[in-house]
Amino acid sequence: MRYPIILHPDERLRRKAKPVSVITDELVQLLDDLYETMIAHDGIGIAAPQVGKNLQVAIVEVDEEDRFELINPEIVTAKGETLDVEGCLSIPHTFGTVKRADEITVRYYDREGEEMEVEAFGYLARAMQHEIDHLNGVLFTDKLIERIPEEDLEKYMEEHDHD
Numbered sequence: 001m002r003y004p005i006i007l008h009p010d011e012r013l014r015r016k017a018k019p020v021s022v023i024t025d026e027l028v029q030l031l032d033d034l035y036e037t038m039i040a041h042d043g044i045g046i047a048a049p050q051v052g053k054n055l056q057v058a059i060v061e062v063d064e065e066d067r068f069e070l071i072n073p074e075i076v077t078a079k080g081e082t083l084d085v086e087g088c089l090s091i092p093h094t095f096g097t098v099k100r101a102d103e104i105t106v107r108y109y110d111r112e113g114e115e116m117e118v119e120a121f122g123y124l125a126r127a128m129q130h131e132i133d134h135l136n137g138v139l140f141t142d143k144l145i146e147r148i149p150e151e152d153l154e155k156y157m158e159e160h161d162h163d
């Protein structure tokens with residue numbers, strides 16, 4: 001099932017999400033539905049609060065075939081600093097630069113309930129930090145350094161060596 005995306009401003013995007021205590025069939029379904037919703041909107045990440053579910057659940061897929069389903073994610077180490085451009089499914093047509101750690105370790109549970117740890121770098125690390133912020137009611141526009149007008153986005157990407 002595809003969910004409608006909750007758009008900013010909305011108080012549901014500003015809550016601290018509740019940790020998941022048990023992985024139920026319903027939660028597994030939510031993971032599938034979140035993924036379907038993310039792909040339908042050409043996103044690289046989505047968090048449960050963006051579909052009105054107040055749970056610490058997020059998905060990140062920066063590269064195809066490399067999907068992270070993050071349940072109760074926690075950043076355990078963060079190193080370096082990098083500036084790059086972000087957008088958000090909940091804030092359409094808005095883009096801008098945000099400072100993030102360049103290298104993070106995230107501890108989380110997967111859909112089997114296994115405790116996992118991943119070291120992420122670059123844009124994957126950025127996307128994970130963006131989604132984990134959603135679980136704390138924080139939006140990228142709260143941390144915006146410079147807004148990039150939508151029509152200048154392509155130029156910015158070229159100048160900053162994006163693919």
Ligand SMILES: [Zn+2]
Nearest residue numbers: 087088089090
């Ligand atoms: Zn977002």
